[in-house]
Amino acid sequence: MTIFYILIGFIIGGLVIAMGGGGAAYYLGIMTAVAGIAPASAATTSLYTALPSLIIxxxxxxxxxxxxxxxxxxxxxxxxxxxxVGSLISPYIPSSLYTWLIFIIFLILGIQVLMRAFKKKAPTEKINKKEAYVYGTVSGLMVGVAGLSGGGAFVAGLLLMGLTMPEAAATSSYALIVTSIVGLLMHITEQGNIAWKVGTLMLVGAIVGAWLMPHFLARFDKEKLTKVMSPIMGVLMIFMGTYMLLAFYHIL
Structure with a gap:
């Protein structure tokens, strides 16, 4: 299983960093479903695993x-x-309410990204601060409440603010370092243990994948890459929101 965990870490680390995410949700799924780690420990371990590859x-x-x-x-x-705030209020939020909120947010963001993907928008250095504050809040709550990395909300927001896909992925990775550190500290304080063996094996693979992928993407034209990856990001947002909702009600 050692090689398996390293390989999974490499795949997740590379692909997720290309899309501007942190990968905590994917690590969490592997740790609970395959490694059999308790959910509370898996949530903390997933952030521990994601953080070094995010930095690299x-x-x-x-x-x-x-x-x-x-x-x-x-x-x-x-x-x-x-x-x-999300970490502090998470014990008091019903799972059903949180699931529906995430579904609605991902659905709206996904549709907006898809619509923007087929419209031309001139590059601008002027930031819409109100938009930035909204997307930042959504991402932060995802990290605090559920232990997710929140990268989807960051990337979708940055795309809607006019960045290309490579720019959004790069910018999101920087922001995710900060929120992941805060989230990890909060989860360690509240939930405790890290599954060191599994987490470290996946961490090693993730670091290699995260190091190689940006250099690979740099070989492609930004605009062409954005035309391909933006629609994928939009569809992925809608899929993730729908999957979470269906899984919550045990439909999947």
């Missing part, structure tokens, strides 16, 4: 010149407080 991936993205730090900083203004 963000550095690789930075070297490609795609990172827009000023966009990420605007998102973090609300994302960090939302992560803390």
């Amino acid at each position: 991936g963000a550095y690789s993205h930075y070297r490609t010149g795609n990172m827009r730090i000023h966009y990420a900083n605007q998102l973090l203004i609300t994302a960090v407080p939302a992560t803390v």
Whole structure:
């Protein structure tokens, strides 16, 4: 199983960093379904696994010149407080309410990304701060309440704010480092143990994948890559929201 966990980490680390995510939800699924780790420990371990690859991936993205730090900083203004608040209120939020909220948010963001993918928008350096605050809040709550990385909301928001897919992925990876650190600290404080063996094996693979993928993406034209990956991101958002809802009601 050692090679299996390293390989899974490599695949998740590479593909997720390409889409601007952190991968915590995927690591969480593997740890609970395959490794048999308790949910509370798996949530903490998934953030531990995702964080180093995020740092490596963000550095690789930075070297490609795609990172827009000023966009990420605007998102973090609300994302960090939302992560803390989400962690504190999570015990009092019914699972059904949270699931429906995530479904609605992902559905709206996914549709907006799909619509924007087929419209031409001139690049701009002017940031819509209200949009940034909304997307930052949504992502922070996802990290705090459920232990997810929140990358989907970050990337969708950045795409809707006018960034190309490579820029959105790079910028999201930077913002996710901050929210993942906050989320990990909150989860360690509240839920405790990390499954070190499984987490570290997947971490090693994820680091390699996260290091290689940004360099691979840099070989492609930004606009062409955005035309291909933006619709995929939109469909993925809708799929993830729908999957969470159906899984909650045991339809899947």
